[in-house]
Amino acid sequence: MTDTSEARSADGAAHVPQQSRLRRLMRYLPLVAPVLLWAVPCWVLLHAGQHWPLPVALGGTALFAVGLVTMPITMMRGHGRRQQDRAAIVGATLLGTSWVLFTWSVLLGVLLRLALTVADVGDGRTRARIVTWAVLGVAATLLAWGYAEARRVPRVRRLDVQLPRLGAGLDGTRVALITDTHYGPLDRARWSARVCEKVNTLDADLVCHTGDIADGTAERRRAQAAPLGTVRAARAKVYVTGNHEYYSEAQGWVDLMDELGWEPLRNRHLLLERGGDTLVVAGVDDVTAESSGLVGHRAHLAGALAGADPDLPVLLLAHQPKFIDRATAAGIDLQLSGHTHGGQIWPFHHLVGIDQPALAGLSRHGTRTQLYTSRGTGFWGPPFRVFAPSEITLLVLRSGEGATGPRNA
Template sequence: MTDTSEARPTDGAAEANRLRRLMRYVPLIAPVLLWAVPCWVLLHAGQDWPPLVRVGGSALFVLGLAVMPLAMVRGHGGRQQDRAAIVGDTLLGAIWVLFTWSVLLGVVLYPALGAADMGDGQDRARAVTWAVLGVTAALLVWGYAEARRVPRVRRIDVPLPRLGAGLDGTRVVLVTDTHYGPLDRVRWSERVCETVNTLEADLVCHAGDIADGTAARRRAQAAPLGTVRATRARVYVTGNHEYYSEAQGWVDLMDELGWEPLRNRHVLLERGGDTLVVAGVDDVTAESSGLAGHRAHLAGALDGADPALPVLLLAHQPKFIDRAAAAGIDLQLSGHTHGGQIWPFHHLVRIDQPAVAGLSRHGARTLLYTSRGTGFWGPPFRVFAPSEITLLVLRSPQRPSGTPAP
């Protein structure tokens, strides 16, 4: 008998190495596919466009393929040039939508027209081209308006079995992923804060990714956060984007604006004779950032808290829920995913995160609420993933029957 116990780990390691090698080429292959597929569908597949249209159109796609990554590197790399970032981000969003609908309509509409015996191949190809262009244009206009508007308030009641009766009806407002950035959104920021102030919150939470850029650079856009009101506390945790932009500067600015940074620590929210532990951890990327003292440390966040009390935890990324559930946390509030931001990107988000949006249960006790985010990152579009300001009303099973909901 041949003993293969030694070979199996070696084979697994070899497979993992091959996968890692392939992943290195993704940043090179993905942009080419994003631009090449629409170019083929719109200009070449079954088409009989005049040579000038085919050559000129193909040249525009090649130009876009060259400009987009260069603009994004100049905009988001060391140079941090806002105009370049706007160009690169806009091209990225536009080509993602164009790619998606080129594939969908090319695969679905073209055969459907053929099955219905509607025209010859050339007619069907032209119909697909105009349909793709029309849908893309409509979605980009709508998606831009969705990204730039003040988010609608999403209210949800959250039952927490360990919540004391005195805390029933506690109003928690969650904003996250504001991503102040190259597009100046000072007025938008002011209107978001005005909306939050209409909600009469006991607790207001910002779950990270305040901005793209340093606190000094984006201070004007973030300054309205200082006007936010809460009857008990305003708390904040870092997101992964803070660690691209001098995270400690953001922690210091939020402290200056009157927010309490929950960096692996907690505060107590007392109401009606009952107490809720409100804890927060640094983002899971904090330790790899190399910034001294920054890491996600749940035990430190709960140090000194009475284990009999219910716990609300702020953690930027939903993937922290595994640690939260193991520790018996009652409710974790997260952002990071943007709900996918531009459909159907949420399918890729699911590869990395256990939840994309909404309320979900993990383990016997722990609930996770994942916000779709208040702002947007990069491409100034939101397609089938609307932004939100979330009002979570905490509910206690001990509330006397017949008591009206606040």
């Protein structure tokens, strides 16, 4: 009979080389991905049977080559030690553009070409040129629309959420959620003010920000974040850190939010009381906090709930949806998260799904716990949103059973 420990050891030994190979492959991803993003569209648009005049083919290829070289350089200058805002804008715009071109070059390069072949439209050169103009037309349209979507003030998404343990005195409690504002290289101070004005029209009892306020330090992005100080809530304004705070002096953001009148829920809770009933509103640091090396920063759910009556319903703020496993194990009633941006630029949501258990909207986990994942209020990096609209969310908490579902307001 085989010893169990020996079997596990053999299993582990086989597993380690697989992990090592995966890690080695992941190291090359930053090198391979930019090449694919620019080389595939270049081939599909210029060298897949179009037979363009030589100046067109050479000029177009040179343009793609410039994009391939410029994008990683400007991304490094913009997001590395130098933190050059202009470089960050150029790099992010090129990243978004190349992603859209790559996506539609692959889709139309296969599907449209196949359809044209089946329909016997023209010869090979004609079909190839139709594909080129179709890809350029679709990409230009989506980039223009996506830019407008990213820069507009988000629409309000209204959602009734039933919490069976919520007391009748708290029925109708209005919770406004903003998240992932990502104030950054593009100055969005006016946009920030308009977002806050819209939040103030919601007459919320509780306003929540679930992290990723900005890219950059609090001192550097203070002007864009300042309008958050104008947000009004009948009971409280609460905030938790996101992973991007830990790229740029998280404690500075905690201090600034406190200064602006928001209560940072760093592994702690407060009580919201009305009509003789009580709701525990808790928050945890982002799951990346501990690896940041900042003393006292970590996601500690037990600390957030310490001293709370276990029979009371709990609303938890946690930046990343993946925290839902711990929330479910602790019997949390509702977790509010952001982080995913709903994918931001289609079809990136497929990659987001590898890392996160939910992309957007309300989902149920276990017998008690629900998770609401916002698509985010702002955008990160590329100033585009394609098939992933931003949102300001108004959740109306209801006692008892029978959710009515989401709607735009």
